[in-house]
Amino acid sequence: MGQALPVTWVRVTDVERITPRTARVGFTADELPALLEDRPDQQMKLCLPRAGQRTPRLPERHAEDPYGMRWYEAFLAIPEAERPWMRSFTVRSYDRQRNVMAVDFVLHGDGGPAARWGAAAKAGDVLGMVGPSSLYARPLPAARRVLLAGDETALPAIATVLEALPAGAGAVVFAEVADAAEERELPSAAHGAEVHWVHRDRGGSLVQAVRGAGAALDGVDAAWVAGEASAVRDLRRHLVEDRQLPKSTVEFSGYWRRALTQDDAPTKEDLAWAAERAADAS
Template structure:
């Protein structure tokens, strides 16, 4: 049996759909996408975008398990732009993958690409080919009695995937911070799911305190919790500290991810992550 869990694919854009003022869905297609398998929930994958003037992203000549150091060795001004995204939907007939892009205020390269994407545009993805692939962070233990979710719009696709997957009898308290009232998209809502939307008063409003303030002020259920937090890095760290230090949540019961950092570009975050990984190697 193969131990390969992720593989490279080279799809094209089939169509785009504006979901809300802040979110754009891009549908990718290609016969080889029939091999893509999602673990659901917050399933992540790597997306490689072409740079301006390129027809397709530049990748290493050999795409095996050592692709990453080869990608790093390429000229940073030429190599494909790499970002991490959530698989929103996978379909088999026809083979399609949906990816929802949140448009950042600074319009980084991925945001700009998504707004300009047209049918036929070429990308590359490193996507899972088995369900149990290590790319899913939302993994509540068997003894979980209720779930807490806190996120901003960058994690809205992952929240939707989690709520799609969550057993109907599992209570969930959900807080989602968005930029515009119309970003409050329909989500799977069961009798045991309570969703609170937090709409920022202006695009330039602070993005580090709303979730923390809302969860801090909330009365939370009793019972064994599991928390999933994703969004702006400083906000998520503060929220995790609150749950662990003030609410007494066990650290393993809090899954958290900083999807972006206020005042820092995507490329700066990627460079910092690469340098940290190399220093710890």
């Protein structure tokens, strides 16, 4: 795989409501076989049309711009009222025989552009896709028993990590969702993973659940944590400072920020977080 950042048009093949608040959307494109790899946690961005648009307005991509810098400048130059919403997603699965990529849309009650689009998606709809690229692939830490923790936005990635665990590796999962209706089957049987669901309607939170896990985390020697940024920060510090996991064994990613969107400028906390992540990777 090359390291250029691709820009592709993807077309909806099917839509399935897998839980009351999650729509699983199938996408296809001729370019998918060359873009998608057999690895977990493949992240990309989808470009969603603005109101009144049937398809998003995107700049053309040029071969002499392999890293997409000029493309992104041209993207930002599109008037805001016409510029597509760009949101981050994880590839849940890819069926090479059908050439269909599955992506889960969390239908938040906040009416954000991704939730609105996902709730109304139908076969034939077209979006732009930026990535995925092996340039941004982060290998999973080697572990005998790994902790996987996240909210519903992290469930697609958690499922792919479980599927990719080597033989003999164990896992414990803590997953925060709105209520019991949002639970779903995870590929845990092959590795004997323990799955703990945390329900917000019962007052539960991911941070409290992991901090109070006690012996459930015995033997954990690596962790993968993703979801709301402040929760991820809290858990990462808990795992490193309290559980004494080496920083290099804790993979973490803030997928979204409470009361902010991906269109908002980074806060001081975001910048400090990015610097800390870069320092850990060096």
